[in-house]
Amino acid sequence: MPTNSLANLGRLTDELMPTLEAWGKRLRNVDQRWLVIGGATLLAAAVVGGALAVRQKGKRMSDKEDDKVIARAVTVNKPRAELYRYWRDFTNAPRFMEMAESVTDSGGGRSHWILRGPGRKKLEYDAVITADEPDRLIVWESAPGADVRSTNRIEFRDAPGDRGTEIHAAMTYDPPMGALGKVVATVTQRSPELQVLRDLKRFKMLMETGEIATTEGPGAAPAGRKQKSH
Amino acid sequence: MRAVCWHGKHDMRVDTVPDPEITNPRDAILKVTSTAICGSDLHPYDGMMPSMVAGDVMGHEFMGVVEEVGPGVKGKLKKGDRVVVPFTIACGSCFFCERTLFSCCDNSNPVANQDLAAAAMGFSPSGLFGYSHMLGGFAGGQAEYVRVPFADVGPIKIPNGIDDEKVLFLSDIFPTGWMGAENAQIEEGDTVAIWGAGPVGLFACQSAFIMGAAQVIVIDHYPHRLELAAKFGAKTLNFHEVKVRETLTEMTGGRGPDSCIDAVGMESHGFSPDNIVDWVLQETHLGTDRPHVLREAILAVRKGGTVSVPGVYGGFGDKIPLGAFVNKGLTLRSGQTHVQRYMPKLLEMIEQGKVDTTFLISDRMSLEDAPKGYKKFKDQQNECTKVVLKPH
Secondary structure: OOOOHHHHHHHHHHHHHHHHHHHHHHOOOOHHHHHHHHHHHHHHHHHHHOOOOOOOOOOOOOOOOOOEEEEEEEEEOOOHHHHHHHHHOHHHHHHOOOOEEEEEEEEOOEEEEEEEOHHHOEEEEEEEEEEEEOOOEEEEEEOOOOOOEEEEEEEEEEOOOOOOEEEEEEEEEEOOOHHHHHHHHHHOOOOHHHHHHHHHHHHHHHHHHOOOOOOOOOOOOOOOOOOOOO | OEEEEEOOOOOEEEEEOOOOOOOOOOOEEEEEEEEEEOHHHHHHHOOOOOOOOOOEEOOOEEEEEEEEEOHHHOOOOOOOOEEEEOOEOOOOOOHHHHOOOHHHOOOOOOHHHHHHHHHHHOOOOOOEEOOOOOOOOEOOOOEOEEEEOOOOOOOEEOOOOOOHHHHHHHHOHHHHHHHHHHHOOOOOOOEEEEEOOOHHHHHHHHHHHHOOOOEEEEEEOOHHHHHHHHHOOOEEEEOOOOOHHHHHHHHOOOOOOOEEEEOOOOEOOOOOHHHHHHHHHHHOOOOOOEOHHHHHHHHHOOOOOEEEEOOOOOOOOOOOOHHHHHHOOOEEEEOOOOHHHHHHHHHHHHHOOOOOOOOOOOEEEEHHHHHHHHHHHHHOOOOOOOEEEEOO
16 A cells, blocks of 8 residues: 555546546536536646655565556455456456457467557557466566566455455556656546456456446437537 | 437437447347336436436336347347336346345446446446436436346336336336335334425335334425325425424424435425525535435434435535434435335235325326426426326
């Protein structure tokens, strides 16, 4: 857990800003004032908090100062082994990871990932599994020389009572283009902090219900929006 | 298809919008035969509900005939089935659905929308039909057709021979009134006070008697609505004519009601200083809800009593009497209705004639007249108790 409260605020800002900004652009009427006041306050905090580094207490997942560590958890109402099996097959990743377009298994713990990057760029890289404890833990990281540096750790723990399985995900993310890339990512709503929890929730939906709730598209959620002319 | 769309404060329009399509395997497409305007629809109508977007299709009280089912619904529903659909969307297999807390479903609000709800509330509740993007951005049922997710969990089949109007309110207001009364923890011989003689309050009133209340006191200011409550055997108070708390205390031999039900929610009336401050806060968007009724209920209820809140609140309320809550040892219970939990039992009660559901409908109109319906429901609340729309 970060020890610096301003860093906390910076992280909170980073998480909320894309949501607030995106909604601020889309909403009419009474809500805009609420969002602008809230957004302005958080933006001021972001200027201060954004400059500070975030470290995970205890385990250091990364040696680089610039790397952020994002840790999120979700509880899934299914047995640990079933969830580990599904996650371990990385070719399933595009089904619930929004940024993953395709993943191929290259054998020997290596996989090839194609991601939708910030600004609709595509990022391709090879990944290597560095830890694999069946039904418990998977750690994989981008191979040396990859365009994207990332380390991902997924831990599967029994949840208390009959709640199923807790999935604890931690990842480091060194975005392409460094700080600039991060700003772009945030503005396009593909910030890593939001993305990790969203992907975990999509995984949960897929495992518990067999599908992922959506209201994307006119067939899924018809509305009386003005059609853009071509 | 034609659909009722929100376009801003006091601006409901009927637009031509795309037809819904099967998107996920457990979807069904419903042809809507009857749909109602809810008291809580008036909050978006009044511009009070955050995260609405111009063009959103309204409506969460609806029923109809199944037109198409996705491959995941197999066996549970088929084309031609006549169903009433709960206003909350539930997956049936998460922690909350398994415990019949359906309106807390983890999996029905799309993840991007959950961010907004979680920012406001801590964690996201279930998705709702036609009730803002914070709760999913699902198109509602004030339309010719509607896509129903998890159609193998929510919709309840209605036998032939029962009129739409008898069962339509299973979608929301009847279970809401029932759960409001259930949350009041009523025991045999209790006195129950209910603020709000709208549809939910009136169903709560019927339910409270069924649950063993010896005395039910309904509070409102519309004479016709109070008359409806009186027909069910309730005593009625008009808050323009009497001091509510003092009268409640007298009527209960100095004790206070055993349970109080707030069936009013975030847009309460009343010309008390606290409500006027709330009004100002609401208009300047610094506070959002007007919890005058909740405050009054907490102060009026007897020591050790229960306050049940089916009335809808969306944001934050100011100056709740926490001292009274703590020192009187109260219980506060609430929730968006777990409709799926109650539907079978309440359908049975309708079939057995134990509950009257048709008394409420004051206006019937075509979908095209919905904007007039909204205006009447808002402006003429004495005569207009419920508006039912017929899209076909």
